[in-house]
Amino acid sequence: MSNKAWLVRPNPADINRINEFQTENIVAIGWPGIGDLTGKTRQDLKEILSNPPYSYTALALGNAYATVDIFVNQMNKGDLVLTPDGDNIYLGVIASNYQFNPKVDNISNGYSHQRTVEWHNKITREDLSKALRSSLKVHRTAADLSHHYNEIKARCFNMPIPKAATTGPIKISYPLRPNFNISFEIPADMTKEEAERLKTFISTLHFKD
Secondary structure, three states: OOOOOOOOOOOOOOOHHHHHHHHHEEEEEOOOOOOOOOOOOOOOOOOOHHOOOOOOOOOHHHHHHHHHHHHHHOOOOOOOEEEEEEEEEEEEEEEEOOOOOOHHHOOOOOOOEEEEEEEEEEEEEEHHHHHHHHOOOOOOOOOOHHHHHHHHHHHOOOOOOOHHHHHOEEEEEEEEEOOOEEEEEOOOOOOOHHHHHEEEEEHOOOOOO
């Protein structure tokens, strides 16, 4: 098994598909109508998503192709996957390469970009460490959670939780521009007052008119 873990939300095309995820043993992302992405590079994905039917630009383009690239190219068989749905957390292991399902490639509500999953466990959000719960706040359809790998593995297979999984800073990555991410760390027990101070600090940075 690898040492990678991923977040995949159950809302391709903004429709909750947790039932399909569970009954069909899959995870999936949206962006229907762009065809089979097998073999497409990160640059290919950027080009595809900058054209119709999506025609993304700027930050929207950066967010979209970075997310699709995670799902198509960066995930591997044997990686762990965490899917949150309200207070429920579903945990499993990626069991296939990227695959395209044309039967559900509907432009309005499709979820044709898929990977099969072996689901192992269902827990609640409260079962997770505060640090991992904070990491789930990232506004991405798919994201790298590998810095929580030990905890996710333990939760997935009902193993003892390593102490290291409950401490340490949280790594944050934000796509400011296409091809430019900002990375920084925050304390796992960051307070609302500290978050407001960070917000104020960022607002004082130099901006180009």
